[in-house]
Amino acid sequence: MTDDPRVGDLGEGQILQAILARLGESRAEVGPGDDAAVLATPDGAVVATVDTLVHGPDFRLAWSSAYDLGWKSAAVNLADIAAMGARPTALLVALAMPDDTRLSFVTGLADGLRDACDSLAPGCVVEGGDLTVSDTLTIAVTALGVLGGRPAVLRSGARPGDVVAVAGDLGAAGRGLALLFARFRSDDGTPVPVDADGLDRGERRDLDAQLRPEPPVRAGERAASGGATALMDVSDGLVLDATRLADASGVTLAIDSSSLGGDPASALSGGEDHALLATFPSSRALPDGFRAIGAVVERMAEAVLVDGHTHEGRGGWDPYSDWDAARG
Amino acid sequence: MTDDPRVGDLGEGQILQAILARLGESRAEVGPGDDAAVLATPDGAVVATVDTLVHGPDFRLAWSSAYDLGWKSAAVNLADIAAMGARPTALLVALAMPDDTRLSFVTGLADGLRDACDSLAPGCVVEGGDLTVSDTLTIAVTALGVLGGRPAVLRSGARPGDVVAVAGDLGAAGRGLALLFARFRSDDGTPVPVDADGLDRGERRDLDAQLRPEPPVRAGERAASGGATALMDVSDGLVLDATRLADASGVTLAIDSSSLGGDPASALSGGEDHALLATFPSSRALPDGFRAIGAVVERMAEAVLVDGHTHEGRGGWDPYSDWDAARG
Numbered sequence: 274m275t276d277d278p279r280v281g282d283l284g285e286g287q288i289l290q291a292i293l294a295r296l297g298e299s300r301a302e303v304g305p306g307d308d309a310a311v312l313a314t315p316d317g318a319v320v321a322t323v324d325t326l327v328h329g330p331d332f333r334l335a336w337s338s339a340y341d342l343g344w345k346s347a348a349v350n351l352a353d354i355a356a357m358g359a360r361p362t363a364l365l366v367a368l369a370m371p372d373d374t375r376l377s378f379v380t381g382l383a384d385g386l387r388d389a390c391d392s393l394a395p396g397c398v399v400e401g402g403d404l405t406v407s408d409t410l411t412i413a414v415t416a417l418g419v420l421g422g423r424p425a426v427l428r429s430g431a432r433p434g435d436v437v438a439v440a441g442d443l444g445a446a447g448r449g450l451a452l453l454f455a456r457f458r459s460d461d462g463t464p465v466p467v468d469a470d471g472l473d474r475g476e477r478r479d480l481d482a483q484l485r486p487e488p489p490v491r492a493g494e495r496a497a498s499g500g501a502t503a504l505m506d507v508s509d510g511l512v513l514d515a516t517r518l519a520d521a522s523g524v525t526l527a528i529d530s531s532s533l534g535g536d537p538a539s540a541l542s543g544g545e546d547h548a549l550l551a552t553f554p555s556s557r558a559l560p561d562g563f564r565a566i567g568a569v570v571e572r573m574a575e576a577v578l579v580d581g582h583t584h585e586g587r588g589g590w591d592p593y594s595d596w597d598a599a600r601g
Numbered sequence: 602m603t604d605d606p607r608v609g610d611l612g613e614g615q616i617l618q619a620i621l622a623r624l625g626e627s628r629a630e631v632g633p634g635d636d637a638a639v640l641a642t643p644d645g646a647v648v649a650t651v652d653t654l655v656h657g658p659d660f661r662l663a664w665s666s667a668y669d670l671g672w673k674s675a676a677v678n679l680a681d682i683a684a685m686g687a688r689p690t691a692l693l694v695a696l697a698m699p700d701d702t703r704l705s706f707v708t709g710l711a712d713g714l715r716d717a718c719d720s721l722a723p724g725c726v727v728e729g730g731d732l733t734v735s736d737t738l739t740i741a742v743t744a745l746g747v748l749g750g751r752p753a754v755l756r757s758g759a760r761p762g763d764v765v766a767v768a769g770d771l772g773a774a775g776r777g778l779a780l781l782f783a784r785f786r787s788d789d790g791t792p793v794p795v796d797a798d799g800l801d802r803g804e805r806r807d808l809d810a811q812l813r814p815e816p817p818v819r820a821g822e823r824a825a826s827g828g829a830t831a832l833m834d835v836s837d838g839l840v841l842d843a844t845r846l847a848d849a850s851g852v853t854l855a856i857d858s859s860s861l862g863g864d865p866a867s868a869l870s871g872g873e874d875h876a877l878l879a880t881f882p883s884s885r886a887l888p889d890g891f892r893a894i895g896a897v898v899e900r901m902a903e904a905v906l907v908d909g910h911t912h913e914g915r916g917g918w919d920p921y922s923d924w925d926a927a928r929g
Contacts, residue, residue, distance in 0.1 A: 309681050311753045317643055317645060323694075325733045330734040356637070405655050
């Protein structure tokens with residue numbers, strides 16, 4: 274199809290041009306086209322993070338469209354910037370793809386990147402990147418952000434007496450992944466395209482949370498200005514990430530499962546939620562979008578207690594010990 | 602070998618710990634361990650770039666050690682920061698690797714990253730990153746830098762009458778790649794390990810330039826403070842990159858091949874040099890490390906002239922149209 278060429282039949286310049294046409298206008302001092310981007314950091318600090326989506330362990334092309342992948346690769350990085358109490362300002366996108374990738378795939382990915390930024394972090398734009406050939410489709414996104422004159426909110430500041438709170442959904446993305454594995458594979462385990470017709474509203478929501486997540490990016494800055502003592506992204510399951518926050522702060526987090534909605538098991542151990550976990554002094558009103566799920570107490574043997582007990586369920590997701598290619 | 606476990610048999614935390622032990626001490630306001638790094642940008646601007654090395658198109662494990670790969674993945678990104686007239690301050694490293702990768706490979710890579718920073722850009726440290734499983738070993742490095750109060754030096758500022766100058770080697774890295782393809786493949790084209798015993802001193806130097814490049818990173822800041830009107834990294838061959846600078850500036854670059862050393866053909870079209878190409882007002886003395894190779898003239902039909910003529914040789918390297926997996 275000459276209408277939709279393979280990237281291997283195009284020059285790097287042509288591919289770049291097609292991508293740049295899809296992205297919003299640069300807001301940087303120096304945007305795409307030079308050796309590097311130059312971004313304003315008015316308060317003398319920049320927040321920076323990188324996260325990679327890899328074909329196989331992180332996504333399947335039967336389940337995720339190019340648009341979904343662009344969206345998700347932006348969203349998960351925007352969430353990490355938010356988790357410092359910062360506002361995302363720019364993405365750099367390193368795209369490595371097989372040379373039989375269609376140009377429409379690349380432009381779909383660019384559309385997803387742009388729309389995720391516009392929707393979740395208005396003002397944030399793709400300001401640079403890199404194109405490479407690879408046997409494995411890989412999207413590494415670097416996100417940069419600014420703090421607005423405030424200090425970053427770390428994982429280590431939670432104090433006994435603080436309220437534990439979250440913004441964003443817990444559990445849906447993990448349920449969505451389980452749904453994909455349970456319902457959208459052939460008999461031999463191969464992923465097959467999603468037919469949403471047979472899904473009820475809750476299942477569709479779970480699938481959306483997995484494939485096109487909407488982390489509460491703006492709640493990061495609200496947490497910082499609302500006095501958060503600690504803040505982090507919940508990406509590997511609430512219990513595991515709460516343990517990390519508790520360990521960094523030298524406290525114990527006591528979580529009340531009745532505050533976790535109708536499916537507390539998924540909320541506790543789901544993974545890929547990209548919710549924000551925060552602690553606030555009990556004297557402060559919770560910022561918009563946050564809800565209380567527990568309290569910070571003096572450090573005990575356990576870093577996290579659920580309803581006063583050790584959590585016995587699955588703790589969360591480790592990409593090295595948990596991923597099994599044979600699963601499909 | 603339990604002495605050298607596969608990363609697939611370790612948890613993410615164990616791999617991270619082994620990497621962090623190899624890297625220099627963080628110099629960031631917030632270094633590795635939180636959701637994102639926070640870096641100081643004293644003059645209110647940050648320079649940011651990303652470049653990816655992919656197993657296959659960008660390197661072969663028969664030819665490059667883990668240390669070489671760490672070194673090169675840092676070096677090529679440090680060069681892009683230098684090419685803005687900036688000083689590199691931090692790297693973020695997104696590492697995607699097969700789960701049968703040995704831990705010693707990961708630590709070797711970390712050693713190479715650290716030593717390249719220490720040698721080429723003292724003060725620059727790996728301040729964050731990401732680990733993922735992938736069928737294809739992929740190293741995406743984001744480099745960040747600061748401008749020291751000066752404006753960035755773009756590709757677009759060259760003016761007729763300026764001197765064209767370069768810092769760093771031109772041609773050796775391309776010759777080194779040709780040497781690998783010519784001498785270190787088996788009969789069926791498979792790369793075989795390099796035996797340096799049969800190489801003369803010049804060939805060893807070429808190989809080093811290809812596998813462990815030493816771009817003149819500190820010359821970037823010297824160019825900026827020395828009045829450079831335009832500056833860029835030469836990564837795809839001098840003629841191709843000079844064309845880009847000429848087009849961005851709306852001028853023609855007239856290059857004198859007698860200034861290009863003993864192998865002008867390689868210097869003009871080599872690729873992966875990571876030299877710095879700059880233009881300076883003729884009234885200024887060239888900063889340390891730069892040598893004149895020509896002059897900027899009013900724009901003509903050709904963007905680049907070599908000894909007054911159109912360059913007829915190979916122009917440079919395009920990762921999409923030039924890469925052929927079947928080559929070996």
